[in-house]
Amino acid sequence: MLAEALALSAALFTIGVVGVLIRRNAIIIFMCVELMLNAVNLSFVALSRYYGADGQVFVFFVMTVAAAEAAVGLAIIISIFRHRKTVNLQNINLLRG
Amino acid sequence: MIDPPYPLFYTFNFYLFGVIALASSLAFVTRKSPIAAALWLVNTMFALAALYVMLDAHFIAAIQVLVYAGAIMVVFLFVIMLLNLGHPSEVADVRGKWGKAAAAVLGVILLAQIAVMSGSRVRPEWVLPRGEMDRLLAEKGAIGVVADPLFTNYLLAFELTSVLLLIAIVGAVTLGRRSDVAAEATTGESASAG
Numbered sequence: 001m002l003a004e005a006l007a008l009s010a011a012l013f014t015i016g017v018v019g020v021l022i023r024r025n026a027i028i029i030f031m032c033v034e035l036m037l038n039a040v041n042l043s044f045v046a047l048s049r050y051y052g053a054d055g056q057v058f059v060f061f062v063m064t065v066a067a068a069e070a071a072v073g074l075a076i077i078i079s080i081f082r083h084r085k086t087v088n089l090q091n092i093n094l095l096r097g
Numbered sequence: 098m099i100d101p102p103y104p105l106f107y108t109f110n111f112y113l114f115g116v117i118a119l120a121s122s123l124a125f126v127t128r129k130s131p132i133a134a135a136l137w138l139v140n141t142m143f144a145l146a147a148l149y150v151m152l153d154a155h156f157i158a159a160i161q162v163l164v165y166a167g168a169i170m171v172v173f174l175f176v177i178m179l180l181n182l183g184h185p186s187e188v189a190d191v192r193g194k195w196g197k198a199a200a201a202v203l204g205v206i207l208l209a210q211i212a213v214m215s216g217s218r219v220r221p222e223w224v225l226p227r228g229e230m231d232r233l234l235a236e237k238g239a240i241g242v243v244a245d246p247l248f249t250n251y252l253l254a255f256e257l258t259s260v261l262l263l264i265a266i267v268g269a270v271t272l273g274r275r276s277d278v279a280a281e282a283t284t285g286e287s288a289s290a291g
Contacts, residue, residue, distance in 0.1 A: 001103065001111055003215070005152065008115045010211040012122055012141075014204045019126040021200035022192050027131055027177060031138050034169065035122055038145055041161075045154045050224050053233065053242045057251055059157050060243060063164050064258050068265035070169045074176045075272035081180050082275070 005046035012039035026077050026087040030070075037066050111151055118144035132183045135173050142166040153230065155239035 012035060019032035041059045048055030081087055103111075118141050125137035142165045149158035177183055191197075233242055247255055 001108075001152070004111065004115065005148065006211075006215055008118065008148075010208060010215075011119055013211075014207050015119075015122045015126055017207060018200045018204045021203065022197055023126070024192060025131060025182075027173065027182065028134055031135060031173060032126065034165075035125070035138060035141065038142060038165070041157075042145055042148065045149050045152050045157055048154065049152055049230055052225055053230075054246055054250075056154050056157050056243045057247050059154075060160070060247065061251075061254060061258065063160060064262065067164060067169055068261055070172055071265050071269040072272070074172060075269040078176060078180065079272050087180065087182060 002046055002050065006043055009039045009043040009046070012036075012042065024089050026080070026089055026092070027074075029089070030073055030077070034066060034070070037062055107151070111148070114144045114147040114151070118148065130183065131177045132174065135170060135177060139166050139170050142170070153234060153239075156243050 016032045016036035016039060019035065020029050023029055023032065041062055044055040044059045044062070048059075077087055080092060084092060086092070121137045121140040121144060125134050125141060128134040128137060142161060146158040146161040146166070149155075149161060192200075237245060
C-alpha cells in the first residue's frame with residue numbers, strides 16, 4: 001500500500017499547486033496550501049511505516065506550523081480586506097511595482 | 098497496516114478512502130463558493146484521517162481530525178463568514194487561459210518528477226526490519242510511538258515550537274487589531290498622562 005499512498009500524496013500535492021495557480025481568491029489559495037501540507041503529511045505517515053516513527057513526529061511539527069501559519073495568514077487577509085474591501089488577488093498588486 | 102498479501106477488505110477500504118480524498122480535493126479546487134470549497138477540504142481531511150488509521154498512525158489520525166478538520170478549518174470558515182465572502186464573487190475567480198495552461202504544464206512536470214523520484218532505490222539499511230513497527234506499536238502503544246522520539250531526540254524542536262506559537266499569537270493579534278482602536282488607545286494613554 002506504500003506505492004498507492006505515495007501516488008495519492010503526489011496527486012493531492014499537484015491538485016494543491018494547480019489550485020494556487022488558477023484561483024484568484026486569497027482564502028482559497030491559502031486553503032490550497034493547506035492541501036499541499038496534507039499531501040506531504042500523507043507521504044510522511046506512509047513512509048514512517050518503513051523507516052520508523054520519526055515521520056509521525058515530523059507530521060506533528062508540520063501540523064503545528066500549519067496552525068501558526070493559518071492564524072497569521074488569516075490575520076493578514078483580514079487586514080488586507082479592511083483596507084481594500086476585497087480578497088481578490090487581481091486587485092492586490094501593490095508589490096508588483 | 099498489515100504486511101502483504103493484503104486482505105480484500107483492507108485493499109477495498111484503502112482505495113475507497115483514497116478515491117474519496119481525491120474526488121473531494123478536485124471538488125474543492127473547482128468550487129466557486131468559498132464555503133463549499135472549505136467544506137470539501139474538510140471532507141478531504143477526514144478521508145486522509147481514515148487513511149492514517151489504516152497506515153497505523155492512530156494518534157496522527159486523531160490529531161488530524163481535532164487540529165486540521167476541527168480547529169484550522171473552523172478558523173477558515175470563521176474568516177469567510179466574518180468577511181461575508183460566502184457567495185461566489187462576480188469577478189472572475191479563476192484565471193484566464195494562460196494561467197490555466199501554466200498550471201497544467203507545471204502540474205504535469207511536477208507529477209513526472211514525483212514519478213521519477215518514486216522509482217529511485219532506497220538503501221536497505223535505512224528500512225526497518227520486517228515487523229519492527231508492529232513490535233513497537235505493541236510495546237509502546239499508538240501515542241508512545243510518537244511521544245518517545247518527540248520528547249527525547251526532538252525535544253529542542255518541540256520547545257522551539259512553543260516559541261513559534263507564541264510569536265504567531267502575538268503577530269495575529271497585532272495584525273488583526275483595528276488601527277483606529279490602536280490610535281484611540283494611544284491618545285487615551287497620552288490624555289491620561291497629560
